[in-house]
Amino acid sequence: MDRAIGSIAILGGGTAGWMAAAVLAQVLRGTGTSITLVESADIPTVGVGEATIPPIVDFLRLLEIDQAEFMVATEGTFKLGIRFDDWTTPGERYWHPFGTFGPTIDRRPFHNMWHRLRAAGDDPRVEAYSLSAALGDAGRMAFADPRAGGVGPSGGLRHALHFDAGLVARFLRTWSERRGVTRLERKVEGAVLRDDGFVEALALKGGGHLAADLFIDCSGFRGVLIEEALKTGYEDWSRWLPCDRAVAGLTARDPNPPPFTQAAARPAGWRWRIPLRHRTGNGYVYSSAHVGDDEALADLAREAGPLLSEPRFLRFKGGRRKAFWSRNVVALGLASGFLEPLESTSIHFVTSGLMKLLDHFPDKDFDPANIAAYNAALIAEYEAARDFIVLHYQPTRRDEPFWRERAAAIPDTLAERLELYRGTGRIPFRPGELFTDLSWFYVLEGMGVRPAAYDPLVNFSNLAETRAGLVGWRGRVAQGVAEAATHEAVLDAIAARARPAA
Ligand SMILES: Cc1cc2nc3c(=O)[nH]c(=O)nc-3n(C[C@H](O)[C@H](O)[C@H](O)COP(=O)(O)OP(=O)(O)OC[C@H]3O[C@@H](n4cnc5c(N)ncnc54)[C@H](O)[C@@H]3O)c2cc1C
Known part of the structure; x- marks a missing residue:
């Protein structure tokens, strides 16, 4: 049968x-x-x-959908990462950029060399090593250079889409x-x-x-x-993810849409800003135990600018x-x-x-074993992503009750990772996990979590050579930004190319 x-x-x-x-x-x-x-x-x-993350590009590739055609049809823009504003304290910001960045020497992860330079008295701005972050700050866009074979600042670029x-x-x-x-x-x-x-x-x-x-x-x-x-x-x-509501609304299009999602901390949650070609999407994700719906809407309208659509309230757990x-x-x-x-x-x-x-x-x-294997793989990926999201609230100098309570409640699996990082600078990355050690490093550093030590093997390499390697990398990042077109120009070019085909 x-x-x-x-x-x-x-x-x-x-x-x-x-x-x-x-x-x-x-x-x-x-x-x-x-x-x-x-x-x-x-x-x-x-x-x-x-807002998406880079695997969306693989999804389109699997379906053999032309990215330019898809972007024009969905009013899409490019995304090189997320900029977190006001998370540690109002006025400060950090990046979670996509792609790989920073050189590795003798298989030692970049962030350990970065810690060594810092310990040696240098003050290397972490964003300066990521071409994605540097392009985002400049409002420019570039794609991975296929000739670079995945290596170097431009070889390691990855992008996602807003749509x-x-x-x-x-x-x-x-x-x-x-x-x-x-x-x-x-x-x-x-x-x-x-x-x-x-x-x-x-x-x-x-x-x-x-x-x-x-x-x-x-x-x-x-x-x-x-x-x-x-x-x-x-x-x-x-208990770890207390935000249970969101209010969303649209504002006018930004003529120079930034190539990143903005996530700005608010007193009882955070606000997103997603630039599209025809409009800008905004929303305030909040905890109903800490702010009422009316106050959340007022906050969104004040921060995002005049809303062009009826605000939409959503509930979730x-x-x-x-x-x-x-x-x-x-x-x-x-x-x-x-x-x-x-x-x-x-x-x-x-x-x-x-x-x-x-x-x-x-x-x-x-077959039940097949179903169990599917569930186990997806649950592991999902739980690691949960820990990564909870990490964004650890620790913060913001003093609102919402932020104090969030910083105090974390899953054991995250507590273990934090302990390892704080003691050794090591970030475990398990196969199948969505966020790499570099993603973890950016958020840890962005949130001001600093380890007491770093990989001792890094000390065996020559400090002057390590410094020269990192300085050279920073120079290539700066050069990549100088050579890139604005995000808007790239979007215009794509629209011009895709329209006849569409
Ligand atoms: C505030 C907020 C912000 C978000 N932002 C992002 C983001 O930036 N990036 C991201 O990746 N994800 C984001 N998400 C998640 C994202 O919106 C969802 O993953 C995505 O839209 C998929 O939704 P869905 O198709 O599962 O469900 P839905 O959009 O709810 O669709 C459900 C469908 O089921 C149908 N349906 C339901 N019941 C019946 C029924 N009884 N009979 C017939 N049809 C039925 C409905 O008609 C509808 O077509 C966000 C979610 C929220 C709440």
């Missing part, structure tokens, strides 16, 4: 649902597997996820429908379960069912299948489903969990969940 998955139903037409439809349509093309996406116009999408989430869903919908995905505009009222607890079909409002072998739950926070039907359970992380995949249901996007969008991780976890689903693609037996 044929055990191959013959039909897939995706519940939800937000960013997650259409990303899932597109990837599955691409990978299963020619197999005869049917893919149906159900969405309801009565249930709006969240739609505010508009209009509504336009992304529209783009991916057209793309998926052209490749055979069927879209059903119906409200799902629940699931019909088999005796063994697997989902047999979706019950559609107005009558009728949609049966499938595999179900992808992209229904948003409610988790219509993974939670309401299968009662998988939610691991609540609000930081955490994750106890399992991302249960029986024949795989949850993606907001149905699978939520980390506050400080490091733009949500859309990435849709991609990551999809890539892991391809790596663990089931047959109709739904």
Whole structure:
């Protein structure tokens, strides 16, 4: 008997649902597997996820989507990292830039050499070693130089995108429908379960069912299948991630959009600013225990400038489903969990969940060991990202109650990393983790966490040579900035090139 998955139903037409439809349509093309996406116009999408991280470029590449065409269709801009304003104390800022930076000598990580120079009395500004950060500060844009083989300041550049989430869903919908995905505009009222607890079909409002072998739950926070039907359970992380609300609003386009996301600390949370071609997205992510909705909105309007749209309030709870995949249901996007969008991780976890689903693609037996392996891999990645986000609140000199309380509550796994770093300067990086040791270093240094020691092997290398290596690197960063075009000019050039093709 044929055990191959013959039909897939995706519940939800937000960013997650259409990303899932597109990837599955691409990978299963020619197999005869049917893919149906159900969405309801009565249930709006969240739609505010508009900042990404570099794996989005790999996602487009997998789908063979031309980046320029995608950017023009989604009013996209480039992103070289995140600039954190006022996190340690009002007036101070630091960068979490993308890409690799800083030389390594004898496999010793760059940050250890940087600590050595500092201990020797130098005062090297950490941003000066990252071409991404330096370009961002200058409002310029450049791409990885393919001739550099991934080495050097320009070889290590990586970029991500900002885009209009509504336009992304529209783009991916057209793309998926052209490749055979069927879209059903119906409200799902629940699931019909088999005796063994697997989902047999979706019950559609107005009558009728949609049966499938595999179900992808992209229904948003409610988790219509993974939670309401299968009662998988939610691991609540609000003790570490107390922000539970956001208010979002649009402001006018910035004629010189910066090539980065801005995350500015506020008294009871933080504010994002995401520049697009046609407008600017803003939002205040806050803890309702520390500020009321009206005050949060007033804060956003004051900081972001006149809002052009009705403010949108959103509620959430930081955490994750106890399992991302249960029986024949795989949850993606907001149905699978939520980390506050400080490091733009949500859309990435849709991609990551999809890539892991391809790596663990089931047959109709739904081998429990296969499902367990998928869950273990994704949970490990998710929890490491959670720790990285909580790190941004450690320690701070801000004195509001929200900030004092956040600095006091951290997961044990993060406490262990911090202890190791504080004592030795070492940052463990485990395979499969999203954020590298360089990302951790930038945030640790940005937040003013300084180690008592650094890698002793670094002391065996010649100090003058190390210093010369780092000075040379800084010079190449400065040269890279001087040679780069403005972000706006790069966007104009892309629009001019893509329009005839589109
Ligand atoms: C304040 C905030 C800011 C964010 N910022 C970022 C960011 O900068 N970067 C980032 O990567 N992520 C961000 N995110 C997360 C991002 O918005 C989501 O990961 C992304 O939009 C995917 O959402 P989704 O598709 O899972 O759910 P949704 O957008 O909620 O879509 C749910 C879909 O399911 C359908 N549906 C639900 N129930 C039913 C039903 N019963 N019958 C039929 N259809 C149904 C709805 O019609 C809809 O199409 C942010 C989230 C929030 C809350």
